Amino acid sequence: MHSAEPIIELVGLGKEFYTASGPIKALDDINLSIGRGEIFGIIGLSGAGKSTLVRCINYLEIPTSGTVLFENKSLTAMRPREQRLARQSMGMIFQQFNLLAQRNVLQNVCFPLEIAGVSKKDAVDRAMELLEMVGLSDRSKAYPSQLSGGQKQRVAIARALATKPKILLCDEATSALDPNTTKSILSLLKEINKTLEVTVIVITHEMAVIEAVCDRVAIIDQSHIAEVGSVADLFSEPKSKIGRQLILGEAAERVIQFGDSKNVRITFDGRSSFEPVLSNMILACKVPINIIHAETKDINGTAMGQMVIQLPEDELDQKRIINYLKTAKITHEEVKSL
Amino acid sequence: MILDATTLNMLKLGVWETLYMTFTSSFFAYLFGIPLGIILIATDKDGIYPIPWFQRTLGIIINLLRSVPFIILLIMVIPITKLVVGTTLGASAVIPPLVIASAPYVARVVESSFKEVDAGVIEAAKSMGASPLQIIWKVLLPEAKPSLLVGAALSVTTILGYSAMSGFVGGGGLGDIAIKYGYYRYQTGMMFITVAILVIIVQIIQEAGMKLSRVSDKRIK
Numbered sequence: 207m208h209s210a211e212p213i214i215e216l217v218g219l220g221k222e223f224y225t226a227s228g229p230i231k232a233l234d235d236i237n238l239s240i241g242r243g244e245i246f247g248i249i250g251l252s253g254a255g256k257s258t259l260v261r262c263i264n265y266l267e268i269p270t271s272g273t274v275l276f277e278n279k280s281l282t283a284m285r286p287r288e289q290r291l292a293r294q295s296m297g298m299i300f301q302q303f304n305l306l307a308q309r310n311v312l313q314n315v316c317f318p319l320e321i322a323g324v325s326k327k328d329a330v331d332r333a334m335e336l337l338e339m340v341g342l343s344d345r346s347k348a349y350p351s352q353l354s355g356g357q358k359q360r361v362a363i364a365r366a367l368a369t370k371p372k373i374l375l376c377d378e379a380t381s382a383l384d385p386n387t388t389k390s391i392l393s394l395l396k397e398i399n400k401t402l403e404v405t406v407i408v409i410t411h412e413m414a415v416i417e418a419v420c421d422r423v424a425i426i427d428q429s430h431i432a433e434v435g436s437v438a439d440l441f442s443e444p445k446s447k448i449g450r451q452l453i454l455g456e457a458a459e460r461v462i463q464f465g466d467s468k469n470v471r472i473t474f475d476g477r478s479s480f481e482p483v484l485s486n487m488i489l490a491c492k493v494p495i496n497i498i499h500a501e502t503k504d505i506n507g508t509a510m511g512q513m514v515i516q517l518p519e520d521e522l523d524q525k526r527i528i529n530y531l532k533t534a535k536i537t538h539e540e541v542k543s544l
Numbered sequence: 545m546i547l548d549a550t551t552l553n554m555l556k557l558g559v560w561e562t563l564y565m566t567f568t569s570s571f572f573a574y575l576f577g578i579p580l581g582i583i584l585i586a587t588d589k590d591g592i593y594p595i596p597w598f599q600r601t602l603g604i605i606i607n608l609l610r611s612v613p614f615i616i617l618l619i620m621v622i623p624i625t626k627l628v629v630g631t632t633l634g635a636s637a638v639i640p641p642l643v644i645a646s647a648p649y650v651a652r653v654v655e656s657s658f659k660e661v662d663a664g665v666i667e668a669a670k671s672m673g674a675s676p677l678q679i680i681w682k683v684l685l686p687e688a689k690p691s692l693l694v695g696a697a698l699s700v701t702t703i704l705g706y707s708a709m710s711g712f713v714g715g716g717g718l719g720d721i722a723i724k725y726g727y728y729r730y731q732t733g734m735m736f737i738t739v740a741i742l743v744i745i746v747q748i749i750q751e752a753g754m755k756l757s758r759v760s761d762k763r764i765k
């Protein structure tokens with residue numbers, strides 16, 4: 207887990223694009239602090255500004271306002287030369303892998319080392335070491351066109367780590383991969399984070415990715431940060447509207463299909479999901495209920511979950527159940543149509 | 545028409561002169577064209593070293609040069625030819641106008657090859673801290689190589705076509721022979737032979753370029 211010391215700080219960050227059809231605000235007043243050693247997720251819908259945000263972190267995109275601090279040094283204040291040097295401490299991987307098509311695997315991993323001015327022999331040694339780590343040392347002479355998507359991303363990861371960066375930026379790194387390959391790439395990222403103590407920043411539009419690897423997460427919505435917090439907190443109690451939509455999305459939509467009678471969403475934290483909450487409630491209230499949606503997840507070892515129940519038509523019965531939930535201190539809320 | 549020894553020798557000399565003009569001009573055209581193509585792509589507003597006003601100006605100059613008909617250029621650059629080559633007659637005298645005519649063309653061909661390089665790969669290089677010069681040397685040129693070779697076949701054959709026009713100013717080569725015998729003396733047989741040889745040379749250059757491109761391209765499994 208991460209220490210409190212921040213490695214990246216974004217202060218009042220803004221980015222505006224000037225296009226023929228007028229300015230587009232891609233980022234607005236972004237304030238974020240990413241701790242050394244953590245796996246930090248940034249999630250949002252398409253067009254929310256996620257890619258722009260990571261590209262501002264390594265200054266591929268120059269923000270139009272605010273500051274990026276990398277290890278307390280302002281990238282904004284650096285000259286282009288120093289910025290390039292700083293980038294060597296920040297690896298980056300992409301959705302489309304972006305390997306050099308005319309170089310073989312080994313030469314691809316050597317590429318950032320050549321740029322950094324490392325001698326040929328040292329570069330090859332380092333590259334082979336990394337290919338070993340990502341499990342591709344036997345494919346060092348292959349060209350990218352001869353590799354599968356997952357293998358290409360492994361090469362890209364090895365390449366991004368070649369200069370021993372302190373941060374690894376991943377922009378939709380698993381979005382072009384199938385579920386199994388995604389899983390293996392994510393566990394590789396987790397392993398890299400643990401063994402090499404590299405801070406990992408994961409950009410995604412999939413909650414499953416956040417759930418699988420991240421310690422903390424920021425939700426970005428329409429150029430703004432909607433909420434930031436631990437992944438466990440987000441799953442047990444999303445605070446923002448977009449947060450609910452991303453986590454409960456499916457359930458929220460399904461609820462609408464049931465008639466007019468009241469629906470209540472119950473959220474379990476780690477403790478209560480092991481207790482027979484529902485059975486106790488039904489026994490105590492002597493009222494039948496209808497389960498519309500239920501889902502539990504294992505987040506970092508504790509069970510998290512949510513359930514949407516439909517209450518009976520009778521108002522008195524409804525009150526009884528709500529009161530029970532209140533006194534039992536079970537997080538709940540009424541959902542109408544979302 | 546008889547293919548006697550004199551005629552054969554003349555044809556041989558014609559082939560040699562044509563090849564000499566074409567390849568020397570191509571060499572110099574690329575010497576100027578590649579840097580121009582790199583400058584065009586790098587200084588583009590989305591390029592690795594944007595200077596939009598400069599890029600636009602350069603683009604206009606290149607287009608202007610390309611729109612001057614070669615035959616006019618051939619006459620217009622006579623003073624320059626005299627200065628550089630020392631004479632305005634013979635195969636060497638055709639090289640300066642050929643270079644001036646084809647360098648802007650080559651610049652555009654080279655530019656379009658560079659445009660094919662995946663923007664994501666350039667982005668990846670930038671993310672590793674590569675400088676604009678490193679991106680040119682280590683990404684643009686090697687990644688565009690197969691396409692550059694296809695473009696080279698195109699450019700060299702175009703330059704060969706231009707060189708055939710040199711006959712009008714007594715520049716030598718197969719074009720000169722075709723004009724002298726076919727146009728001024730009405731010996732159509734001779735004209736057909738020279739044209740046939742030109743066609744064969746174009747075929748060989750084109751095929752060689754494509755073959756080299758294929759062999760060098762690592763994207764093909």
Ligand SMILES: Nc1ncnc2c1ncn2[C@@H]1O[C@H](COP(=O)(O)OP(=O)(O)OP(=O)(O)O)[C@@H](O)[C@H]1O
Pocket residue numbers: 223224225230231232250251252253254255256257258259411
């Ligand atoms: N170079 C650019 N010029 C103009 N507008 C841009 C540019 N890059 C991004 N934008 C705009 O900024 C907004 C945010 O884009 P961004 O690529 O950061 O979104 P994203 O969250 O990464 O989306 P996706 O999940 O689809 O990748 C969008 O409205 C996009 O159209």
Ligand SMILES: [Mg+2]
Pocket residue numbers: 256257258378
């Ligand atoms: Mg994106």
